[in-house]
Amino acid sequence: MDSKLMLMIPGPTPVPEPVLLAMAKHPIGHRSKDFEGLLAEVRTQLKWLHQTENEVLVLASSGTGAMEAGMINFLSAGDRVLVGNNGKFGERWVKVCQAYGLQVEEVTAEWGKPIDPQAFQTLLEADTAKTIKAVILTHSETSTGVLNDLQTISGYTNAHGALMMVDAVTSLGASNVPMDAWGLDVVASGSQKGYMMPPGLGFVAVSPKAWEAYKTATLPKFYLDLGKYLKAQQKNSTPFTPPVNLFYGLKVALDMMQKEGLEAIFARHLRQRNATRAAMRAMGLPLFAADEAASPAITAVAPVGVEAEQIRATMKKRFDILLAGGQDHLKGKIFRVGHLGFVSDRDILTAISGLEATLLDLGYDQLTPGAGVAAAAAALIA
Amino acid sequence: MDSKLMLMIPGPTPVPEPVLLAMAKHPIGHRSKDFEGLLAEVRTQLKWLHQTENEVLVLASSGTGAMEAGMINFLSAGDRVLVGNNGKFGERWVKVCQAYGLQVEEVTAEWGKPIDPQAFQTLLEADTAKTIKAVILTHSETSTGVLNDLQTISGYTNAHGALMMVDAVTSLGASNVPMDAWGLDVVASGSQKGYMMPPGLGFVAVSPKAWEAYKTATLPKFYLDLGKYLKAQQKNSTPFTPPVNLFYGLKVALDMMQKEGLEAIFARHLRQRNATRAAMRAMGLPLFAADEAASPAITAVAPVGVEAEQIRATMKKRFDILLAGGQDHLKGKIFRVGHLGFVSDRDILTAISGLEATLLDLGYDQLTPGAGVAAAAAALIA
Numbered sequence: 001m002d003s004k005l006m007l008m009i010p011g012p013t014p015v016p017e018p019v020l021l022a023m024a025k026h027p028i029g030h031r032s033k034d035f036e037g038l039l040a041e042v043r044t045q046l047k048w049l050h051q052t053e054n055e056v057l058v059l060a061s062s063g064t065g066a067m068e069a070g071m072i073n074f075l076s077a078g079d080r081v082l083v084g085n086n087g088k089f090g091e092r093w094v095k096v097c098q099a100y101g102l103q104v105e106e107v108t109a110e111w112g113k114p115i116d117p118q119a120f121q122t123l124l125e126a127d128t129a130k131t132i133k134a135v136i137l138t139h140s141e142t143s144t145g146v147l148n149d150l151q152t153i154s155g156y157t158n159a160h161g162a163l164m165m166v167d168a169v170t171s172l173g174a175s176n177v178p179m180d181a182w183g184l185d186v187v188a189s190g191s192q193k194g195y196m197m198p199p200g201l202g203f204v205a206v207s208p209k210a211w212e213a214y215k216t217a218t219l220p221k222f223y224l225d226l227g228k229y230l231k232a233q234q235k236n237s238t239p240f241t242p243p244v245n246l247f248y249g250l251k252v253a254l255d256m257m258q259k260e261g262l263e264a265i266f267a268r269h270l271r272q273r274n275a276t277r278a279a280m281r282a283m284g285l286p287l288f289a290a291d292e293a294a295s296p297a298i299t300a301v302a303p304v305g306v307e308a309e310q311i312r313a314t315m316k317k318r319f320d321i322l323l324a325g326g327q328d329h330l331k332g333k334i335f336r337v338g339h340l341g342f343v344s345d346r347d348i349l350t351a352i353s354g355l356e357a358t359l360l361d362l363g364y365d366q367l368t369p370g371a372g373v374a375a376a377a378a379a380l381i382a
Numbered sequence: 383m384d385s386k387l388m389l390m391i392p393g394p395t396p397v398p399e400p401v402l403l404a405m406a407k408h409p410i411g412h413r414s415k416d417f418e419g420l421l422a423e424v425r426t427q428l429k430w431l432h433q434t435e436n437e438v439l440v441l442a443s444s445g446t447g448a449m450e451a452g453m454i455n456f457l458s459a460g461d462r463v464l465v466g467n468n469g470k471f472g473e474r475w476v477k478v479c480q481a482y483g484l485q486v487e488e489v490t491a492e493w494g495k496p497i498d499p500q501a502f503q504t505l506l507e508a509d510t511a512k513t514i515k516a517v518i519l520t521h522s523e524t525s526t527g528v529l530n531d532l533q534t535i536s537g538y539t540n541a542h543g544a545l546m547m548v549d550a551v552t553s554l555g556a557s558n559v560p561m562d563a564w565g566l567d568v569v570a571s572g573s574q575k576g577y578m579m580p581p582g583l584g585f586v587a588v589s590p591k592a593w594e595a596y597k598t599a600t601l602p603k604f605y606l607d608l609g610k611y612l613k614a615q616q617k618n619s620t621p622f623t624p625p626v627n628l629f630y631g632l633k634v635a636l637d638m639m640q641k642e643g644l645e646a647i648f649a650r651h652l653r654q655r656n657a658t659r660a661a662m663r664a665m666g667l668p669l670f671a672a673d674e675a676a677s678p679a680i681t682a683v684a685p686v687g688v689e690a691e692q693i694r695a696t697m698k699k700r701f702d703i704l705l706a707g708g709q710d711h712l713k714g715k716i717f718r719v720g721h722l723g724f725v726s727d728r729d730i731l732t733a734i735s736g737l738e739a740t741l742l743d744l745g746y747d748q749l750t751p752g753a754g755v756a757a758a759a760a761a762l763i764a
Contacts, residue, residue, distance in 0.1 A: 024403055061443060062623045
C-alpha cells in the first residue's frame, strides 16, 4: 500500500493537512500589501513562540543556514569562541567556525552524554581578559537525543558577557526555550521540526546585545547578512524573494501552535518522550541517553540482540513507519524515534506497537508481547 | 472578489495547479530511497533545462543565494573580477563582490540599455597578465527588461580564460541559455521564474573549469559551499535538509517543461514579448528597452501623460492584475509586465485588455480603444 508513510524521524516531521493545503494556494506578490500583512502577523507569532521581544528573522534556508547566519553575523575572523560538541550538530558548528577562521575551542562530551556546564564555567571564569566572544551550543542534539543544559550554560555565559548562540533546531516548539528569560543572544531553528512545517525556512532570533556586536563584526556575508533581514522585516518585507507558499503554511502552523498553547505543547512532548522511553525499557531496549538529559524531541535506542538497521528496515517495509538511523560512528548501532512537532499520543502507541511487532518478527526474545504498548499507554495516561 | 489575483510580475510567477497540488503532499524522509529517486530524476531534468553535462546543484535559497554561492565558491579575497552593471541586479553582484573583498571593476551601461560587449573585450584583451579571474553578468536584467548579450561576452571571456558567471534568474526557462555551447562556467537561477514554481529553491550549474578553481578558492563558506552539494548530489542526496515539498513541485514543473519542449518554451516567451511590446506601441506607451535588447521575460514601460504608479494601482484594484513597479531611481517612472514562466497567450490578451481599460479609466487620451489588444492579437497570431 502506497502513500501511507508515517514519519517518526527528527525531520521532516509530519505536517498537518491545513498547513499542506495552505501551501497549495497560488503565490501572491511578495512586495504586496497582502504579503506585508501576512509577515506582520507571522512576526508577532514568532516572538510568541520564542518568548521574546526580539525580532525573529526568517530566511529561505535549512536550519544549518540559519545557524550559520546566527554565528557569522556577530563575529570576526580570529575571534575566540567556545563550541559545545557532543554530537553531529555540535561537530557541525565547529566546522562552521573553522571555515570562517574563528579560534574555536571545543567543550566536548561523549556522544550520548550531555556536556557538563561546569566545563563552560571554568573556561569562562578563567577568561578575565574577556577574549571569549561567544558560546555556541546545540540545545537538543538530534544525533543522540541528548538535551544539553542550556539554561545553566547561558547563565555562565551571561555572567561572563560573551554572546550565547543556540542551535534550537530540534528544541524550539518542543522544549522550553525562553529566549529573554534565559538571556539567549541568538536562537536558530528550522521549519521542519517543532514548527510542524515542511523544510525550507530557517529562523534566527537575535538579541540587542548581538546586534551591538553586529556593528563591528567583519566576517563576509550577503545572503546570510542578518542586518538586511532585520531592516526589511521591520517594514514587513524581506531582503530577497521569500518562499511565499511556505509562509502560507507557516501562518497556519503558528495559528495551530497558538491554539494549543506553549505549555500544552511542551507537556505533550514530555509525555510522549516519557511514554517512548518507558516502552523501550519495557521491551528491554537500552536507551542511549540518560533520563536527566533526554530530549523531548527524539529518543535514541541502542538495541542489543537485534540489529538497529534490521529494525528500521522491517518497520519501514511491514508498517511504513520511518525511523532514523545512527549517524557517523553510530551508524548501525542506534535507531532514533522522532516525537517532534505534529505527533499525537496515538502516534506513539502506533509506533510502539509497530516496533513490538517488528521485534517479534525479527525473533527478538527479550520481549513480553504487549509490554511495550502497555508501558507507553501507562505513561501517556499518567 | 477575492482569490482571483493574476500575477504579471517577474516573480513570483503563476504556478500550475499540478505543481501546487504536488506541494501539498505529505513530506517524505529526505534520506530515503524515495527521495533519492526523486532527486535522480530531477538532476537529469535540470541538465536538460541547462543544456549541459554539468551537475546543476539545488539549494534551499532565493536566486540571490544561488548567485552568491556561484560567485564565492570559485574566488578568493583580492581576486579581480569584472561585473556587468546596468540595473538593480548587476548592482547587487557588485555589492556581493565588495562584501567578500574582491577587487571589482564595473562594466556599466545606463539602466534600460544593454552593456556593450566591446567594453568587456577591451578589458579582457588588455589583461595579458590574466589577473581577471571572472566575468559576472546578469543575463536578463529584471529591473529594466534588458537582455544582455551573454553569448558574445562569454566568447570574449572564454578567449581570455576567466570564469564566466551568469545570473540567469529571469532568463533560464524563458530564453536560450545553452550552458555548454556558450561556455558558461556558473549559471545561477531561482525557482519562482521560468521554472513555474513558487520561490524557495536556488539552482547553480557549475562547469569543470569552475570546479578546478574551487580547489584553490578561499572565500569562507559553509551553507553555500557548493562542494558539499556536489558531493551529496552525485549520490542523489543533499548536504542539508532539502525543502522536500518544493522538490515535489519541481519534479512536476520540469515534467511540464519537458513536455512543452525547450524550443516551444523559448518561442512562447518571444511571441508574448513581441505581443506585449506591439501592444504598448499601439497604445502610445514608450518601451524602456530597445527591441534589440528586449528580455523575453519582462517588458518595462515608461508611460508619458499618465502615472506609472496610477496604472499599477488601478490595474490591481479594478482587475486584480499585479504589475511590478520601478526600482530605486526608476520608482514611479516605469511599470513592468512579467511574461515569464506559466503564462499563456490568453494571459497576454487579458493583461493588455485590462491595461487598455485602465488607461481609459485614468483619462489617458493617446489611445484608440481596442488598438492595444488588436496589436497583441496580431503579434500572437503571426
